[in-house]
Amino acid sequence: MKKNSKDEVLPIENDVSRIKKGYEESLKEIEVSAADKKNLLLDSISNVIKGEIKEKAPLFKYYFKAQEEYSRNIEEQKQIEVFNELFSRVDDLAEFKEKLQIMLTEDQYGLMLFNKYKRISESTPFVEEGIKILSYTLEKLVNDDFKNKFSQHNYFLEIIDKLSIQALILLIDHKNWPEQIQLNSSGRYVLGQAIVEDWYAHYAMEYNTKSGRQLDVMLLELAVRELYSNGLFTIYQDGANHSVALTIQGASLLTYISEEDK
Structure with missing residues (x-):
């Protein structure tokens, strides 16, 4: 791993561990069936209700918690499909994963761009066109210069974030x-x-x-x-x-x- 420099500020160790853990499974090629997607909401509601009934919490409380869990689950599945789409066309998968690792853990500019990509992903519909668009966006960021083109990447990510899926x-x-x-x-x-x-x-x-x-x-x-x-x-x-x-x-x-x- 590269040493810290003025322009390369590593995240604190806890952040590095969290990022690696959160995206470790996403870097694997995992197929998600349509049935799995449909069951995400029901599973989320069921899991939260079981925990909240024990605490005799109001209905609205575990309803909102179920929504939060569902949103988290669906975003995880969305990223799995984004990576599957991306990996299917990458010529050198090992090299791409290495670049992604640098983006997530060794480059402050790359990490800031990735966080912006994540926000775009959260507002992108879980549809085939959305998955493809996200995969191309992430591929562009991973394969390009994080630092010297940071302003350019940031500018175009802002535009993507403003546009609807229909406009894209x-x-x-x-x-x-x-x-x-x-x-x-x-x-x-x-x-x-x-x-x-x-x-x-x-x-x-x-x-x-x-x-x-x-x-x-x-x-x-x-x-x-x-x-x-x-x-x-x-x-x-x-x-x-x-x-x-x-x-x-x-x-x-x-x-x-x-x-x-x-």
Whole structure:
């Protein structure tokens, strides 16, 4: 293990032990069945109720404790699946685990980034798309420079944390976005002969048409608003039309949430 230096402050021994213990099982390839996931909440409630009945605690007290235990259990299972997804595509697993170990126990910058990743994970739905996005985010952090790129990583993690899962999925699927949008000189959406003030919903419908999907237009509209308001894509004049394109910021964010644009 490296010696302490001004820029490498090791966590106190208790923190190191806690981190190693908490993620030891997550570093193993463990399959979690759908039935196991469904039973997590029931098991959590059952375990807490058994303990609280002995203390004659109010119902709400063990209900909240059951929720806390369930949240903890589901987050543990989520991380297991994130690591399974990640390990399935890592070329050198031993090398990756070594880098992860350094991130968790030997580098203050890496540990701060990992803690931010954990907060993102806790608010990410336990769905296939969420698992993949988390695995790419963690892979990016582990394989990159913790110290010299700390500000950059921190910046993009903040953006990921702000965006909904729908917005992240839409960003990843940017190649299926409609390339042009009809706006008049005032920036209003042109639909046939009509001019519409709000173009987000109509762009969402055009995306559904081009991608061949039938996703909820309201969720898509909100996702389009999120991406546009956070500066991840722009609309620019292209002759008589207006074209849609990713910004540099949007393209950079893709390297944190998908494999295609690495």
